[in-house]
Amino acid sequence: MAVDISSDATGLIRTTGLPSTITDLSMCCWIWIDDYDPAASGWHNVVTLGTVSTYNLWFAYDESKAQHPITIGTSGNQANNMSGDNTTGAWYFIACTLDSGSGTAYRSTNPYTGTMDSYNASGMGGLSSITRMTVGHGQPAFDDEYIDGRISGLKIWFEKVLTVDQLRAEAMSLRPQIIDSTLFAWYPFVGTTEAAMLLDYSGNGIDLTNNGSAPAVIDGPYVTWGSHHVLRIQPSNAAYSLAGITKDADGVALGSCDVFLCKDNGDNTASFVDYQVSHVTTGAYSFAAISDNDAAYFCIAYKSGSPVRMDATDHVLQPVL
Amino acid sequence: MGMVRGITRDSAGDVLGSVECFCFKDNGDNTLTFVGFDTSDASTGVYEITTSDNTSAYLVYTVKDNSPHVFDVTDRDLTPEGT
Numbered sequence: 001m002a003v004d005i006s007s008d009a010t011g012l013i014r015t016t017g018l019p020s021t022i023t024d025l026s027m028c029c030w031i032w033i034d035d036y037d038p039a040a041s042g043w044h045n046v047v048t049l050g051t052v053s054t055y056n057l058w059f060a061y062d063e064s065k066a067q068h069p070i071t072i073g074t075s076g077n078q079a080n081n082m083s084g085d086n087t088t089g090a091w092y093f094i095a096c097t098l099d100s101g102s103g104t105a106y107r108s109t110n111p112y113t114g115t116m117d118s119y120n121a122s123g124m125g126g127l128s129s130i131t132r133m134t135v136g137h138g139q140p141a142f143d144d145e146y147i148d149g150r151i152s153g154l155k156i157w158f159e160k161v162l163t164v165d166q167l168r169a170e171a172m173s174l175r176p177q178i179i180d181s182t183l184f185a186w187y188p189f190v191g192t193t194e195a196a197m198l199l200d201y202s203g204n205g206i207d208l209t210n211n212g213s214a215p216a217v218i219d220g221p222y223v224t225w226g227s228h229h230v231l232r233i234q235p236s237n238a239a240y241s242l243a244g245i246t247k248d249a250d251g252v253a254l255g256s257c258d259v260f261l262c263k264d265n266g267d268n269t270a271s272f273v274d275y276q277v278s279h280v281t282t283g284a285y286s287f288a289a290i291s292d293n294d295a296a297y298f299c300i301a302y303k304s305g306s307p308v309r310m311d312a313t314d315h316v317l318q319p320v321l
Numbered sequence: 322m323g324m325v326r327g328i329t330r331d332s333a334g335d336v337l338g339s340v341e342c343f344c345f346k347d348n349g350d351n352t353l354t355f356v357g358f359d360t361s362d363a364s365t366g367v368y369e370i371t372t373s374d375n376t377s378a379y380l381v382y383t384v385k386d387n388s389p390h391v392f393d394v395t396d397r398d399l400t401p402e403g404t
Contacts, residue, residue: 270345
């Protein structure tokens with residue numbers, strides 16, 4: 001699931017319960033841009049921290065550059081020179097960290113096994129006098145700096161700097177993998193009502209409120225909710241294939257799992273397609289030469305032992321061309 | 322003939338009705354055969370799927386397209402009731 005922020009009138013905001021000063025932080029989410037709306041000036045904000053009239057931090061797309069680089073910025077400096085296009089109509093996993101004045105922006109279309117692009121800049125100061133957090137648009141003085149697209153699985157940690165490997169792990173599920181006192185807010189953006197959709201699931205009660213037109217729930221990326229799952233699925237770049245890694249409850253590779261690939265035929269029947277044993281060390285498995293890429297597939301995995309462990313994916317997996 | 326029967330529940334153990342249940346036979350040779358489908362009762366969560374025997378091993382894959390989707394699978398050693 002994801003929240004559809006499709007116009008300049010749609011924005012999410014939080015004005016209470018925010019720390020007034022922050023030295024380090026980490027944020028990540030999945031994002032889909034429908035359009036780099038030229039009406040939005042300067043920035044397409046994912047998350048900002050600041051006041052009604054200023055930004056203390058912006059995690060955003062830079063409109064001033066043709067490739068719309070993912071950016072983390074503070075009043076001291078910004079990291080906004082990541083190469084590569086952030087195209088519209090595709091899901092990206094994006095993240096940023098602020099580590100003692102060193103800010104890094106991250107982006108990947110396949111954070112599981114693919115490249116995690118990044119760009120770093122130093123000279124970013126800590127944050128102070130924070131009174132407002134926005135999601136999907138700017139602070140009131142810059143409310144035209146909005147996202148036209150979707151955001152899913154937004155997670156925010158204060159006084160915590162996640163490593164690249166930790167960020168990759170966060171990309172694999174909507175549920176945070178690092179849950180400690182530094183987890184400030186977690187927005188899976190699920191629920192059938194606006195109030196339910198904007199809840200903070202971290203337990204800290206940092207719920208968002210709608211600051212404009214009602215946002216809507218919309219389809220999200222193919223990312224599992226997470227929790228006890230023994231396997232994760234991700235698309236690969238191979239033709240007509242599905243690949244994944246079997247993992248234990250702690251997110252560590254669990255090898256030698258029996259993995260069954262099945263197809264949901266959409267008529268209350270299903271078909272067995274193929275079988276593999278995941279790699280003994282890496283837990284990797286890959287089904288290739290699947291006959292179509294527009295059907296809905298699911299995987300079931302078992303690991304013999306005492307107790308037997310088992311899990312399944314959603315029935316919406318699509319092999320990629 | 323046999324019958325695989327159960328109740329679909331959520332993570333808290335409460336009945337979750339109207340769940341799609343796909344039953345497979347584990348052929349014991351690293352293949353599965355789809356044998357039947359049922360949607361669990363909206364109120365009781367009960368599902369029943371007829372099998373061709375009551376000696377083989379079966380599994381049930383379940384999914385509900387809620388928001389978010391929820392899904393799970395049983396062990397692959399279910400023995401159907403005799404009917």
